[in-house]
Amino acid sequence: MLNINRWGSLFLLLLISISAQGQLHYKFDHTGGEVLHEEVSGKDYTVEYVFTDAKYKPNSEPLWRESSISGQSLLFDGYSTYIVNEDFAINEGKGFTVSVWVAPRAFEWGRDGKLSSIVNQQDLETKQGFAMGMHRHGSWSFHVGNGQEWIELWEVEKLLPKNEWSYLTATINQESVSLFLNGEKVQEKVFEEPFVFSPADEPLIVGRHNDPNPLYPGSEFMVNMFNGLMDDLKIEFDSREDAEIKESYQTYLNGDTAPKIADADIFLDYDKYEGDRFRPLYHAIAPAHWMNEPHAPFFFNGKYHLFYQHNPTGPYWRQIHWGHWVSDDMINWKHAPIALAPEKGELTPDGIWSGGAGFDPDGNPLLYFTAGNDDLMPNQAVAIAFPKDLDDPNLKEWEMHPELVAEKPEEYLENEFRDAFVWQDEDKWYMLVGTGLEGRGGSASLFESDNAYQWEYLNPFYISDFDKYPYLGLVWELPVFLPIGKYESGEDRFIFLISPVRDPADVEVFYWLGRFDKEEQKFVPDQEAPQLMDYGDFGFTGPSGMMDPASGKPVVFTIAQGKHNGIDPFELGWAHNAGLPVVLDLDDDGDLAFEPVPAIESLRGDLLLELENVPIKEANERLAEIAGDDLEILLNFASSKEKKGITVRKSPNEEELTLIYYNPENSMFGVDRTKSSKLQKLGIDEGELDLKGEALELRVFLDKSMLEIYANKRKSITTRVYAEQDATGLTLIGEDDLIVQSLKIWRMKPIDWQCVD
Structure with a gap:
């Protein structure tokens, strides 16, 4: 039997195609190397990608992927992938429609309100041209100018989901401009007077803003880039009716939904660095881009979990997430999905910074993370996340508790309150948070809880003599406090580690051995002078730690900084990795002894x-x-x-x-x-x-x-x-x-x- 609706849809699309005299169409099907074919003009364009002319590894092609809407798609890596078209132009006063399938992988921080452009041909100074792109937390927008007015149509409620296909459409004529998500209108602006589009005398760029921000003043490293999969980008020289856009969306579908995306086609990929002569092979490392210190280690249901500071948009610091590894032995790690990411709202819009792990009264794991919100003062506080599914052996998904659980006490430095470390002592939970005291140097603030959720501030855990040890800096980050043996009296002995920052800090890992005075609720060191574990200059930093239930001994994790001076991380595509985890012990004299965990021998x-x-x-x-x-x-x-x-x-x-x-x-x-x-x-x-x-x-x-x-x-x-x-x-x-x-x-x-x- 003839499917009238289906044939009607195809006929409608044919009419649309015939009426669109002059258009642009990128299918993103792989035609060889870094070449991308444009269907209407028949011309080929180059996909810019850092590794087509690699400096420290064999050359490789842009990231073509089989997960697609039709044929293949292109994975934009978030910092180096884009296409420049010098030939395309839209006539002045012309209505037009932009449509594209996108599956974002991560969202940029979005400095100065600039879009992570999907496609743009704009001149912001002259208010000419157009742009479609994403922004913070999955908001998205279409911008267009007539030479006197720059119109921005934003969608900030129906956010783009990560790792899923979405069909975005913007259509404009002299009467109105509208935005559509998956065939449904989500925004519209009706013009009071006829809006006459004015084209920009700029190239069309796909995947990158054509006036991007430098990473920092003077940097040649640019941001405002799209990060994720893209497929079937069209620009048609006519506006479209609502029904036409909905029909266009439905013709792409196999059933009622867009195709699923294979994890391997969108996740950051270790394999693209094969042959890199600098990238470590047997140290834990992010699959790509930037990582800071590994942190929040814990053991649960037979698995070790370790998280790390991570920017999935490129090899630079910004918009920090929590990456996640899982292992049976702390050496042979597997890659889990990103555990925590900045989200719209008041809890974590500006970053998920370092923290620790603990267990609730039922023995279930909790993550204590530094919640960043630059609209608040102070902009850092402690929040909690818990697993969505405790039956999942890899704890792939995490959910944030909606409220902050600890905020900076008044006596500490403003905006210097982060990196919670939590431990349980009988029926009490304790938490250290790195900070500093005005005129007294770095410190760690001590909190107490009866249930691991509600916390009460006690006092500074330990204050060193800043005049005597100025290299301990103005602020202490990443405090770690672990039992490491006993005194002859039978009292527990502990190691207390910190990483000092802020001038005149020597940014290394320093430690003291000592006792925990529960009555005074303070640490009492055996020796006044801080000790160094490692003599590498800025190579062994960012400590985190846990008690290994298998050995009963403390284990410490660190970041091995890249020390890239003279080597551009842009050309590497990655920055930093973890050091080997080390197990701590005491020698016969009661001094610290340590070595890599035994599993390294595997x-x-x-x-x-x-x-x-x-x-x-x-x-x-x-x-x-x-x-x-x-x-x-x-x-x-x-x-x-x-x-x-x-x-x-x-x-x-x-x-x-x-x-x-x-x-x-x-x-x-x-x-x-x-x-x-x-x-x-x-x-x-x-x-x-x-x-x-x-x-x-x-x-x-x-x-x-x-x-x-x-x-x-x-x-x-x-x-x-x-x-x-x-x-x-x-x-x-x-x-x-x-x-x-x-x-x-x-x-x-x-x-x-x-x-x-």
Whole structure:
């Protein structure tokens, strides 16, 4: 039987197509490389994409995807993908219609009210042209000018959903302009006088504002970019009636809904960095773009969860979300969907900043995050999120509690209140929030609760002597407080870690060992002077921590900063990664000892070399056969009074090399990077190491640009080496009679990144 309605729809579309004399149509079907075909003119246009001419990885094509409305679609990465058309123009006074299918992945912060443009050909100064785009939290808009007036038609209630197809249409004539979402009119403006469209003398740009904001003043890194899938963009030289637009929408559908989008087609993708010579392979890293510190670790129903500060729109700081990893062992992670994102309203419009995790009275996990709202003063407070489905083993979806649970007490610095850390002690919950006190330096504010939801402020947890230790800064971020043993009396002993910021801060991880005075509700350190865990300059920062129920020991996570000086993150497409998680303990003298969690051994591949009790000359002869930038090295030297160590990332002509050393004469443990990179000028990181009469033991992890060194489980150095690809050689250093007690080298396997089920 003939389907009259279906044939009628097709006939209507045919009439529409015939009447649209002159139009633009991008199907976004892949025609080869970075070429995009425009159907009406028959011309091909280039898709701008940073990796079609990659600097630090093999070249790759723009992100063509099979999830589509028709044929294929194009995934705009949010910071580098756009198309410029110098040929297209709309005649003055002409009515026209813009329609497009979009599936946003994330929304920009939207500085100065500028759109993340889907398509635009505009001149804001002369009030000419038009633009369609997204804005904060999924609002969207169509703008148009007549040379005297600039009309903005906004939809701020029916927000664009993420990761789903939406059909957007704007149509304008001299009488009115209207917006449609999925065939339904959502906004309309009727003009009091005839509106005569005035075209802009600008190129048509798809996916990027044609007058974008720089990331910061003077930056060549531009924002105001579309982030997500786009398909079937049309500009027709005529306005459309409501029924025509609804009919057009329905003809695309297979049934009543748009096609589902495969996760792999829209999620940020680890695979697009394959071959990147700097991007770590066995350290936890965001699938793409910017990440800050990992935080809020917890263990629940057999899974470890770890979150991280994340900007899914590009490799730069702004509009921070919470990324999410899930693991069975804290090393082999899987990628979960973004857990928390800024949302419209008064709770989190400007960011989901760092925080911690805890458990409610029923033992269910809670996330304590810093809620950012720049319309408030102060602009930071603590809020809570909880899992939507406790039966989901991966806890993929989280829901925010609608109210703030803790706000800054008056005595602390304005707009310096963040990074909650929560623990339970019998029937009480305690929370630390990083902050600072006017004229007294950094501190952490202490709160108490009977139920993990309602919190009462107590007092500053600990205040150091700012005059004596000015490098502890004006503000403390990311306080961490974990049990680490007991005193001889049986009283619990704790480690308290902080990351200082604000001049004159030395932004590293400092710690004290000490006790928790419950009566005074304060921390009492065993030693006044703060201690450093790691001697890498700004390489081991942003601490978070948890008690591992499997081992009963505290575990600390950190961020390994990128130190990109001289290397543009725009050309990398990513910024920063996590350091290896470390398990904390006390040595026989009651001092801190730490090393990577045992599960790192699960990534050991081939044992490339194993030596015992050989002279250094013989060891070097064997080392000449070994090379790599993805290694674990375990090295023990016999005791001696001479400087000793190992050179890694050495090029064949020794133009590049990195020296790891220990000098017994002054007890200095360090890494010399003065010859590490032709791309960057690097220096020496070192600090004092007391071996306590033991022989030197070095454990070295090379992972592309990452370098982590652990010495006798007492100190570490975390740093970066941006060397050439041929800088993979190894050499031991020391006197000719020095004995290498043992040397083992493993090739390390990469994390097999997959999405959680």
